Amino acid sequence: MINAVERKIEQYIAELDDRYVSLLYRNLPHGKRLRTKLILKIAGSDLKVVKTAATVEMIHAASLLHDDVIDDANTRRGKVSVNASEGNKTAIMIGDILYSKAFFELTSISPEVAKVVSNAVVQLSLGELADVELSKKFHTNRDAYLKMLYQKTASLMEASAEAAAILVGKPREPYRTYGRSLGIAFQMIDDILDITADSQTLGKPALHDFVEGKVTLPYMYLYEVLAEEDRAYLVSLHRKRLSADEALWIKSAMKKFNIIEKSYAEAKELILEAIELMESLGEKDLSNIAKAMIEREF
């Protein structure tokens, strides 16, 4: 079924009739297609469902192309990013093309689906702006961070699940909640993996978030438990290219105070809620997707 979505995206790209766009799209690493999996598991594989998944994946791909420009990233999923190989201008325009084509196709699926997905893109963009703002200086504003995380990552998963429910006449609310919880937990685990996983597994340098300015939950929790002097040291490392010793200091402090366990428990709680919700609806496959996220290693 995922193949049908890949073919649909390829068809949409071919319709653009531009060899350069086709070439760049072919070279883009695909990722886990998590949004597609949610949509197909909720709604089956009718043409409208496949089209919805294709548009959501194109929007997601567009947002990452733009995000890599904004973050000045050199790699995406272990490959050289488009901004790094082709330049920022091209990366932005390819993103614009994928995004606009997806919107054009969305309008012929259903007005309700188009509304839900386009609203998520507004949230996505607001979330990215908030992320950039929050990264400018060290902060411990958990509420602002969680709101940003919802907007930036969970909104499109929430919309994917809701759109799928709309297409097959299932109740929207539980699927929305499921998508949102999964999305927030997904990003929380992403933030943890940035600290715990090695750079080869991640496809980007480890501790990259903090170097980029992103004060994710583990850093906030660490700050809370540190003594004054160590707090000042942690803040001094924010937005700094870290030496091996500095990186080790952060990792050891995280270990000493069980920060990773605490952060992980928070993500797990959301995932367990999502599992419970789907089991109450008899949606075994969807609860399995959530279960797999608990074990996620990259």
Ligand code: FPP
């Ligand atoms: C990755 O975050 C970024 C996102 C999930 C969303 C980016 C959204 C935009 C750029 C808004 C504009 C989009 C469109 C289509 C108009 P990250 O940098 O924390 O994660 P990473 O490690 O994967 O880069």
Ligand code: MG
């Ligand atoms: Mg990024």
